[in-house]
Amino acid sequence: MDTRTGLPVVGMVGGGQLARMTHQAAIALGQSLKVLATAADDGAAMVAADVELGEHTDLAALRRFAQGCDVVTFDHEHVPGEHIRALAADGVKIFPPADALLYAQDKQAMRERLTALGAPAPRWRPVASATDIAEFAAEVGWPVIAKATRGGYDGKGVWVLRDATAAADLVATGTALIVEERVNLVREVAVQVARSPFGQVAVYPVVETVQADGICVEVIAPAQDLPAERALAAQKLAIDIAHDLGVVGLVAVELFDTGTELLVNELAMRPHNSGHWTIEGARTSQFEQHLRAVLDYPMGDTSLAAPYVVMANVLGGADGGLSIDERLHHLFATDPAVKVHLYGKQVRPGRKIGHVTALGDDLTEVRARAARAAKWLQEGC
């Protein structure tokens, strides 16, 4: 409890853009997010008042950080489960709990648990050898998708294996792996749900996530041409997963859409790129919702704020001779209604440095505006 305000203090481990945007939401709720950052120039560390520097792998640093926090949560999924358990044993309220976060940290554990839950998923198998992979491929056909059980994100830790030789090369690296069939998908969609310790849930509309090279580049809310019963089933599935896994906070369920069914691809247990559209596009942003969830406040309304909302990621582009500030001038001149979110990051090619959101009544126009805005910031033209 912040004695100056009588309001709770939420601590977030990790100082990236998710913490940065959660801090904006915290301010409205009368709070100030406490941030454990690894560097003073992390996106959130540059904008929050209460910042500690330390590594998320350092239990002593986590213990120091947790002091004075009413609740501790995460802007990434990399805090070791044993550290989370140690803090919980100290009496720290820390969400999501280690037993839930595991399923966002370990893809094999996630696949086993969701299989037990009966969630629709690609065929998959844990593998220990090239022979295991070849046997699986004999059943489902080459190519197969190999995933590191731990540590992957944004397309890293995922490989398309086209033959036994590729399988052998990957196995030789010693990476713990599962393999999955390559799904013949027509697109990817995602659904976010927030769950409080009390067990209240709030689910957002299903959105389409457009990927390029394993990185999300565009999110369209709501997902178009998705039969109502299939959208409802996806929301129900997300709620079931949140309950079954004991999630507290946000979980994003990423799904393959085959055109006839939705298959679970990944889980993320934190605010997620697929929910950035909610800042302007939903009555309650995912960042406020995450705070409400971990604080056991009643959940906020997840309704759309406009018929169509499109978010486009801004990746660092080549240096086109214009500074980011100049690009911003030009963008604002070209589209006064687009909303910009910059994360305070140094521009490096391919790095997510921000996102833009457009909304309106005409999806074709809204998509074009978001794409153009992202391109302006990325390439300066």
Place this chain on the structure above:
Amino acid sequence: MDTRTGLPVVGMVGGGQLARMTHQAAIALGQSLKVLATAADDGAAMVAADVELGEHTDLAALRRFAQGCDVVTFDHEHVPGEHIRALAADGVKIFPPADALLYAQDKQAMRERLTALGAPAPRWRPVASATDIAEFAAEVGWPVIAKATRGGYDGKGVWVLRDATAAADLVATGTALIVEERVNLVREVAVQVARSPFGQVAVYPVVETVQADGICVEVIAPAQDLPAERALAAQKLAIDIAHDLGVVGLVAVELFDTGTELLVNELAMRPHNSGHWTIEGARTSQFEQHLRAVLDYPMGDTSLAAPYVVMANVLGGADGGLSIDERLHHLFATDPAVKVHLYGKQVRPGRKIGHVTALGDDLTEVRARAARAAKWLQEGC
């Protein structure tokens, strides 16, 4: 320029809720607001990373603060004009300029300038004696409104004088005064405009401001039953005032609506309570707009984000046995869609500690929701 991000640094003198909410907007633009606060527990000082402590009347403190700022602006109108001129002479970009801010600091200067501009206004007169006031009252009728030329806000510095005795008592205090006729008004409205150094302007829809005891309690956007040509004239008037006075940043023009015409009541030259509805209710919040204006970025879209938007101020209420955190729980349970903004202030009866915003398609319902939400936070029931 923040060398870490390549983006500008805006410094705001004053650490209240306006700076607090401007910081939220700055974060989205990739910035972090630099704040000159008088105390470490000022609303903005508790949430911003870059805070200096100092008084706005201390030129040395202002000079120190201005170092490293690309632009300096204000969350109140109390910085002495000579200090602003001294900083400008040092080469500091400081907006609005002293020659513009004067008209928000000095009511006599404002009345003289707007009279010269031909802006519709109540009849008024500078007065130095009880006789002056009585002569004015003989023309316009008792009661008359007396205003301190300097330092008034939220109903302070304004008196209703019913007779010559009251006039004599007030004059005896030595306060420099103007008097105005008491306008037979049906309501108050306001219009905000932002102007950049380049001279670009962006004007918001005219809103109705509902006052109680001289304090704004509710804002309805857009103002209802205002003839289109009168709304347009008010917007045009605000633009003319911004241009004529050389405003850079936001100016709020507060107007009396007599039912047949709109008369200028006050000017405010900063983000203003009458514009808090824009955070969720307009495509560009007044706080982002103020930053865009002082940075000479192209202005943002001022369109409404919903048919009706209602903001209600939350005043500190009596201690009803429930903490502000408990009140928040109950409010969120009763209305999941209302948006809350708390300023980090200790609760004191009558003090503005936050505001709430509701929006939707049915004005009666939206007003009721905003009023109920404010009451819940204020009284705990």
